Amino acid sequence: MDLVISLDGAEKSVAVYRALRAAIEDGRLPAGHRLPASRVYAAELGVARGSVAAAYERLVAEGYLTARVGRGTFVAPVRTGSKPRRVVDDPLRPRAGWDLRPLPVSSSDSKPRYDFRTGIPDAELFPFDTWRRLVAAEVRLRANSPGTYADPAGHPALRAAIARYLGVARSIRVTPDDVLVTNGTQQALDLIARVLLRPGDVVAVEEPGYPPARRLFGSLGARVCGVPVDAEGLVVDELPGNARLVYATPSHQFPLGRPMSLARRHALLDWARRRPAAIVEDDYDSEFRFSSRPLEPLYGLGPGRVLYAGTFSKSMLPTVRTGFVLMPPSLREALVAARQVTDGFGQAAVQAALARFIDDGELAKHVRRATRAYAARHAAIVARLSGIPALDVVPSAAGLHVTALLREGDSAGVVAAAARAGVALDDLGGYSATPMAGFVFGFGAMDPALIDEGLEVFAATLRDRIR
DSSP states (O other), X not given: OOOOOOOTTSOHHHHHHXXXXXXXXXXXXXXXXXXXXXXXXXXXXTSOHHHXXXXXXXXXXTTSEEEETTTEEXXXXXXXXXXXXXXOOOOOOOOTXXXXXXXXXXXXXXXXXXXXXXXXXXXXXSOHHHHHHHHHHHHHHHHTSOOOOOOTTOOHHHHHHHHHHXXXXXXXXXXXXXXXXXXXXXXXXXHHHHHHOOTTOEEEEEESOOHHHHHHHHHTTOEEEEEEEETTEEOGGGSOXXXXXXXXXXXXXXXXXXXXXXXXXXXXXXXXXXXXXXXXXXXXXXXXXXXXXXXXXXXXXXXXXXXXXXXXXXXXXXXXOOEEEEOOGGGHHHHHHHHHHHHOOOOHHHHHHHHXXXXXXXXXXXXXXXXXXHHHHHHHXXXXXXXXXXXXXXXXXBSSEEEEEESSSOHHHHHHHHHHTTEEOEEGGGGOSSOOOEEEEEOSSSOGGGXXXXXXXXXXXXXXXXX
């Protein structure tokens, strides 16, 4: 027990008594916690054993502790009327202009019956035994080596594995030196913004688009400008001429799901070449494709202008918390330095295990297996939603969600009513700074056996709301 006790200005047994009582009352020592023997605790505190024994006896008499013969001294159950932990009224506040608050996160603790939440892969499809074996092997290996700081750019084996994987899976020709390993896409965007943007710079994002990216750029002082998306992707003609950075999801636009056309890709690159602007390509959900092959990434079409960000949170699990960004040579040192000053380096054992997972073919095998399962769910949802007259399903051929536009009415009210009926899904309006009515149905976390039933409950809710 590492309870810090101040022994200044009070008789020793009284000081020990007061400190233990306060720790019990405010919950630092929970009910059932076993206290050290009086002899051991006295030696730790540097006081006479009698001082600790007297404090224990007094706390037992008052009901704070229970003494069990032959077993020791334990904290008693929480007393009625115990003092709450004191809340300090401190004067510190966020800086002027900081208005961000934490967003709700998807959690398995309160999983709804019909779980159409977005961005959650199916953990039951993941090869946990294989992953556990690889991580355990790397942990054992590092336990026998001296502790050192790791390369902020990422584990060399993982950087090489990512370069090889992208060469096969996405036809991108890169070297390990082009790869910077990050804690997911969000950190990749943070590092890019720190290196490229000054407060007041304009960042163009898709509208609708990925809210965490918009929040991140805004938190760093950028002026975020939404640019509309049509059937071919980001509308290049609507880009602000003074944009310093454009954030896009061309392979699988989030949240609508359409890919950016090849003509629009070239138009975006031509736009960037005519001004000092960078493009961040978030290759969102590109691994799971159900029909056509993906178009060539912007990174391959516009070398030097594009930073390519990817993550293993969807292809594997969010808890792996590993992503990467492909860097042009002119930004390598700056981005690695940004990683070093903000986060130091990543988890070497996890990164080394992920390198093995990729090189042994386990990632490709998992993606193929998961794609077959997701394709069936995608088809079932599209077929059911297509039969609802009030909706227009947005065509998509990849990813872990389907989007449907609501022809008339308020989608936010439908989403709230559906939640009360046990159906969790996203309101399309939550992804846009301008009014939009529609629904986003994730299917990674959804039990396939409940898809039809869940969509029937949703359809009934929708009918009730738009009569």
